[in-house]
Amino acid sequence: MSNALNQDAENGPVMAADGTPLKRSLARALRRQKGRALLLIAPLLIFVLVTFIVPIGSMLFRSVENDIVANTLPDTVQRLASWDATSGELPAEGVYEAMYYDLFVAAEAKRHTRLGSRLNYEESGISSLFRQSGRKIDDLAKDATKALESAVPAFKDGETWYALMNAGNDEANSGLLSAMRGRIGRLNDSSASGDMDFAPSALMADILPLTTRSYTEWAVYEATEEGRDPATRDPWELVPLALLQELKTADLSGLTGTRAELLTQAQAVNFDIPPYSEVLADIDPEWGTILPWETIQTHSSKYTAGYFLNAVDAQKTPEGYAWQPEDKQILLKLFGRTLIMSMIITCSCILLGYPVAWLLANLPTAKANLLMILVLLPFWTSLLVRTSAWKVMLQQQGVINDVLVWLGLVDDANRLIMINNQFGTIVAMTHILLPFMILPMYSVMQTVPPSYLRAAKSLGATNWTAFWRVYFPQSIPGIGAGSILVFILSIGYYITPEIVGGTKGVFISNRIAYHISSSLNWGLAAALGSILLAVVLLLYWCYDRIVGIDNVKLG
Amino acid sequence: MANTSTDAAFVEFERVQKSYDGVNLVVKDLNLSMPRGEFLTMLGPSGSGKTTCLMMLAGFETATHGDIRLGGTSINNIPPHKRGIGMVFQNYALFPHMTVAENLAFPLEVRKIGKSEREEKIHRALGMVQMNDFAGRRPTQLSGGQQQRIALARALVFEPELVLMDEPLGALDKQLRETLQFEITKLAHDLGITVVYVTHDQTEALTMSDRVAVFENGRIQQLAPPDQLYEKPENSFVAQFIGENNTLMGEVKEITNGTAVVQLDGGDLIDAVPVNVSKVGERTRVSIRPERVEMNKERLMPGAKTLKAEVLEFIYMGDIFRTRLRVAGSDDFVIKTRNAPDQVRLTPGTQIEIGWLPEDCRALDA
Numbered sequence: 055m056s057n058a059l060n061q062d063a064e065n066g067p068v069m070a071a072d073g074t075p076l077k078r079s080l081a082r083a084l085r086r087q088k089g090r091a092l093l094l095i096a097p098l099l100i101f102v103l104v105t106f107i108v109p110i111g112s113m114l115f116r117s118v119e120n121d122i123v124a125n126t127l128p129d130t131v132q133r134l135a136s137w138d139a140t141s142g143e144l145p146a147e148g149v150y151e152a153m154y155y156d157l158f159v160a161a162e163a164k165r166h167t168r169l170g171s172r173l174n175y176e177e178s179g180i181s182s183l184f185r186q187s188g189r190k191i192d193d194l195a196k197d198a199t200k201a202l203e204s205a206v207p208a209f210k211d212g213e214t215w216y217a218l219m220n221a222g223n224d225e226a227n228s229g230l231l232s233a234m235r236g237r238i239g240r241l242n243d244s245s246a247s248g249d250m251d252f253a254p255s256a257l258m259a260d261i262l263p264l265t266t267r268s269y270t271e272w273a274v275y276e277a278t279e280e281g282r283d284p285a286t287r288d289p290w291e292l293v294p295l296a297l298l299q300e301l302k303t304a305d306l307s308g309l310t311g312t313r314a315e316l317l318t319q320a321q322a323v324n325f326d327i328p329p330y331s332e333v334l335a336d337i338d339p340e341w342g343t344i345l346p347w348e349t350i351q352t353h354s355s356k357y358t359a360g361y362f363l364n365a366v367d368a369q370k371t372p373e374g375y376a377w378q379p380e381d382k383q384i385l386l387k388l389f390g391r392t393l394i395m396s397m398i399i400t401c402s403c404i405l406l407g408y409p410v411a412w413l414l415a416n417l418p419t420a421k422a423n424l425l426m427i428l429v430l431l432p433f434w435t436s437l438l439v440r441t442s443a444w445k446v447m448l449q450q451q452g453v454i455n456d457v458l459v460w461l462g463l464v465d466d467a468n469r470l471i472m473i474n475n476q477f478g479t480i481v482a483m484t485h486i487l488l489p490f491m492i493l494p495m496y497s498v499m500q501t502v503p504p505s506y507l508r509a510a511k512s513l514g515a516t517n518w519t520a521f522w523r524v525y526f527p528q529s530i531p532g533i534g535a536g537s538i539l540v541f542i543l544s545i546g547y548y549i550t551p552e553i554v555g556g557t558k559g560v561f562i563s564n565r566i567a568y569h570i571s572s573s574l575n576w577g578l579a580a581a582l583g584s585i586l587l588a589v590v591l592l593l594y595w596c597y598d599r600i601v602g603i604d605n606v607k608l609g
Numbered sequence: 610m611a612n613t614s615t616d617a618a619f620v621e622f623e624r625v626q627k628s629y630d631g632v633n634l635v636v637k638d639l640n641l642s643m644p645r646g647e648f649l650t651m652l653g654p655s656g657s658g659k660t661t662c663l664m665m666l667a668g669f670e671t672a673t674h675g676d677i678r679l680g681g682t683s684i685n686n687i688p689p690h691k692r693g694i695g696m697v698f699q700n701y702a703l704f705p706h707m708t709v710a711e712n713l714a715f716p717l718e719v720r721k722i723g724k725s726e727r728e729e730k731i732h733r734a735l736g737m738v739q740m741n742d743f744a745g746r747r748p749t750q751l752s753g754g755q756q757q758r759i760a761l762a763r764a765l766v767f768e769p770e771l772v773l774m775d776e777p778l779g780a781l782d783k784q785l786r787e788t789l790q791f792e793i794t795k796l797a798h799d800l801g802i803t804v805v806y807v808t809h810d811q812t813e814a815l816t817m818s819d820r821v822a823v824f825e826n827g828r829i830q831q832l833a834p835p836d837q838l839y840e841k842p843e844n845s846f847v848a849q850f851i852g853e854n855n856t857l858m859g860e861v862k863e864i865t866n867g868t869a870v871v872q873l874d875g876g877d878l879i880d881a882v883p884v885n886v887s888k889v890g891e892r893t894r895v896s897i898r899p900e901r902v903e904m905n906k907e908r909l910m911p912g913a914k915t916l917k918a919e920v921l922e923f924i925y926m927g928d929i930f931r932t933r934l935r936v937a938g939s940d941d942f943v944i945k946t947r948n949a950p951d952q953v954r955l956t957p958g959t960q961i962e963i964g965w966l967p968e969d970c971r972a973l974d975a
C-alpha cells in the first residue's frame with residue numbers, strides 16, 4: 055500500500071488509504087469537523103439571527119418601504135405616472151376613473167384609511183379626505199345597481215352574475231385571475247391564494263373588460279378574504295356600474311344565448327354616468343384640486359426616502375426636497391438634545407466614576423470587595439424602582455426640596471424644579487449608568503502596577519504629576535471603554551427619560567416609542583432607529599480612528 | 610570593617626524596625642551605615658525584609674521605629690519625590706505610554722531642566738548603557754535586557770548620589786545577567802555613586818559588591834566584604850547560605866589559644882577555629898568548604914587530624930571534580946578538586962583519608 059502511495063505521489067494526485075484523492079478526503083474530514091462545530095453553535099446562531107439580525111434588518115427595510123400607495127391604488131398610480139404635476143392642470147379623466155374603482159375596492163376591503171394615514175405623514179389633512187371619500191364612494195354605484203336591477207330583475211340574483219362571468223365550459227382568462235389574486239393579496243397583505251371555483255370567461259373579458267375585471271376582483275376577495283362562495287352572492291355595486299358604463303359602447307354581437315339576452319336587456323337601461331372627475335369632486339371638492347393628486351404621485355414609488363426625510367425634519371415635495379414647516383421641526387432638535395445630554399451624562403459618569411474605580415483598584419481586597427458590592431447594588435434593584443426613587447427625591451415636594459426649604463436655603467414658594475426636565479434626566483441616568491463606567495475603568499486600572507507610581511515618585515514627581523503623567527494616561531483605555539458603553543446605552547435610553555424627563559428631558563427613543571405605539575408611523579420610527587444606529591456606528595468608527603478599539607479593555 | 614565610623618556615613622539605618630500589621634516585625638533592629646561611593650548588596654532568602662528596607666530608604670514605607678539618615682540628615686519625614694534617590698525596579702517600571710527618550714526626560718522635566726540640557730543628559734545617560742539608537746522606541750519594543758538598561762539609565766539620568774536596585778536582573782537569563790552585572794558595577798564605580806542592591810543570587814552579591822549584608826528574618830546576620838563572608842562566615846546561617854558547605858555536628862571538647870577540639874558525633878576528633886562557641890561541652894556545627902578539603906596527606910600539616918572517608922560518587926564537571934563521600938556518618942560530604950593532570954579520579958567504594966588546615970574549619974553555632 056505504501057508503495058502504491060509513493061508512486062501516486064510521484065505521478066498523480068496523492069491518494070488516501072481508500073483510494074480517494076487525499077485532497078477530497080481531507081476536505082470531507084474537515085467538513086465533518088466544521089459541521090459538528092456548527093451544530094454546537096447552531097442554537098446561539100439561530101437565536102441571534104432570529105432575535106437580532108432579522109428585527110434590525112426588518113427595521114432597516116421598513117424605514118424605506120412604501121408599497122402601500124401602489125398596492126392600494128394600483129391603477130391610479132400607473133395612470134398618474136404620466137401626469138405632470140407642475141403643469142397646473144388636473145389629471146386626465148382616466149385617472150379619476152381609475153381612482154374611483156381603486157378607492158371603491160379599497161373601501162370595501164377597509165384599507166383606504168391606512169393609506170390615508172400614510173399619506174397624512176406627508177400632507178396633513180389628507181387622511182380625512184380618504185375617510186370621507188370611503189364613506190361616500192358607493193353612492194353612484196348604488197344608483198347604478200338600483201337602475202339595473204329595476205330594469206332587469208334577474209341581476210338581483212348573484213347566480214345570474216356568476217353564470218354571466220364564469221368561464222364554465224368556455225375558455226377561461228387565467229391571466230386575469232392570477233393578476234387579481236395578486237392585486238387583492240397586495241391590498242390585504244395576504245397571499246389571496248385560497249381555492250376557488252370561479253374563473254373569468256375569456257370571452258366576457260374581451261367584450262366587457264372593466265366589468266369582468268371588477269367582478270373577478272370581487273370574486274377573489276369574496277373567496278379568499280371572506281371565505282364565501284361567490285357563486286351565490288351579489289357582487290359589489292361597482293360591477294353593475296361598470297357594466298352599465300361599458301354597455302354604452304360595447305359590441306355584443308359575439309354573444310349568444312342567455313348572456314346575449316341578459317346583456318341586450320341591460321343595454322337598454324338608461325343610466326347617466328357623469329364624468330368621474332365630477333363624481334369625485336362631489337364626494338369631496340378636494341379631489342378637484344391638484345394637492346391630493348400630487349401627494350399621491352410624489353409618494354407612489356415602492357421605496358421612499360420620505361421617512362428618513364421626515365426623521366430629519368425635511369420632506370419630499372413635487373418641487374424637490376424641502377424643510378418641514380417650522381412648527382413641525384422637532385426631530386433634529388431632539389437628536390441634538392439626545393446627543394448633548396448623552397455627552398453630559400457620559401462626562402458626569404467619568405467624573406463620578408473615576409475616583410470610585412481608582413479606589414476599587416487600589417484599596418485592600420476586603421474594602422475593595424465591599425465597595426464593589428456597593429457599586430453593583432443598583433443592579434439588584436429594578437430599573438423602574440431606581441428611577442421612581444429619583445422622582446421621590448427630586449420632585450418639588452420631594453426630599454431634596456424639603457431639606458433645602460427646611461435649611462432655609464430655598465424659599466418655600468420657589469422650590470427648585472429638578473424633575474420633568476433635562477436636569478432630572480441627567481441626574482437619574484448618570485446614577486443608573488454609573489456602574490457601566492466604573493467596571494471597565496476598574497478592570498483597566500487593576501492592570502496598572504503600583505510600581506509605575508512609585509517609579510514616578512522616585513524620579514522626583516509629586517503625587518499629582520505622577521498621577522497625571524503616568525497613571526492617568528494608562529487608565530484612558532478604561533475611560534474610553536466606559537464612555538462608549540455609557541454613551542451608546544444612554545443615546546438609546548427610554549424608560550428613565552420617559553419617567554423623569556417630562557417634555558423637555560425626553561430623548562429620541564421616546565419619540566420612536568411614540569411613533570411605534572401611539573401614532574403607528576412605523577416607517578418613521580424605523581427611520582429614526584436607523585439613524586440612531588448609524589450615529590452610534592459612526593461614533594464607534596471615529597473612536598476607533600482616534601483612540602483605537604484595541605485600546606479598549608472591558609476586562 | 611573600616612567604614613563604620615559614623616561621621617563618614619552617607620546612608621545610615623539606626624535601630625530601624627518595621628511592622629506592617631502590628632503583630633510581626635518584618636525588620637528587627639536594623640543598624641547599617643554606608644560610606645559614600647560604596648556598593649552594598651542586601652542578600653537573603655525570600656521574605657527576609659530586603660525590599661522592605663529598600664522601600665523605607667526610598668520613602669515608600671515608613672519605619673515603625675528608628676531613624677534613617679541620608680548625608681547626616683534624617684529623612685523620615687521627607688516624601689519620596691524629594692529624596693533624590695534613583696531607583697531601579699525589578700519589573701523595570703518603564704512607562705509604557707512614553708518612548709525611551711520620554712521616559713528619561715521625565716525626571717528631568719519634573720526638575721524643570723531646560724530642553725537643551727535635558728537632551729544632552731539623556732544622550733549621555735543612554736550612551737552610558739549603549740542604548741543611544743533606541744531613544745525613539747517604546748518600552749514594549751525592547752528586549753528584557755534592553756529594558757533593564759533603560760531603567761538603569763533612567764535612574765541615573767538625574768544624577769542621584771544614591772541608587773537603589775531591587776533585584777534588577779531577576780528576570781534575565783544567566784549570560785545577560787553576567788554582562789549587566791559587570792556593566793552596573795563599572796558604571797557605579799565610574800560615576801562614584803552609592804548603590805544599595807538587593808538580590809537573592811549569592812554569586813551576584815559576591816561578584817558585584819564592596820560589602821554584602823546577609824539578611825535573615827529581618828536581621829542582618831553578617832555584614833562584610835565578599836571574601837570575608839565566604840571564607841569567614843560568622844554563623845552557620847551565613848556559612849550555609851553562601852556557597853557550598855560541608856557541615857558536621859559535634860561537641861566542643863577543648864578550647865585553647867584560638868583552636869578548638871571538636872568531637873564529631875561519630876567519635877572522631879578534629880581541630881577547628883572557634884567562631885561562636887565559647888564553652889567546653891557546647892554543641893557545634895563545624896563547617897568546611899568543599900574546595901579546602903585535602904586528600905593528599907603530604908600537603909597537610911604534620912600532626913594534623915584526619916578522617917576516614919568512603920567514596921560514594923564521583924562526578925566529572927569539566928573544570929572540577931566533585932566527589933561525594935561518607936564521613937563520620939554523614940553521606941553528603943562533598944569535596945571539589947581541580948581537574949589537573951596529576952589529579953586522581955576516585956572510584957566509588959575506595960577508602961581514603963581526608964584532612965584540612967585547622968583555620969579552614971570553623972566551629973559555628975549548632
Ligand SMILES: Nc1ncnc2c1ncn2[C@@H]1O[C@H](COP(=O)(O)OP(=O)(O)OP(=O)(O)O)[C@@H](O)[C@H]1O
Binds near residue numbers: 656
Ligand atoms: N505591604 C505589605 N503588607 C504586609 N506584609 C508585607 C508587605 N510587604 C511585605 N510584607 C511582608 O514582609 C516580609 C518581608 O518582605 P520583603 O518584601 O521585604 O521580603 P524580601 O526580602 O524582599 O523577599 P524577596 O526576596 O522574596 O523579595 C514578608 O514576610 C512579607 O510577607
Ligand SMILES: [Mg+2]
Binds near residue numbers: 659660661775
Ligand atoms: Mg523583594
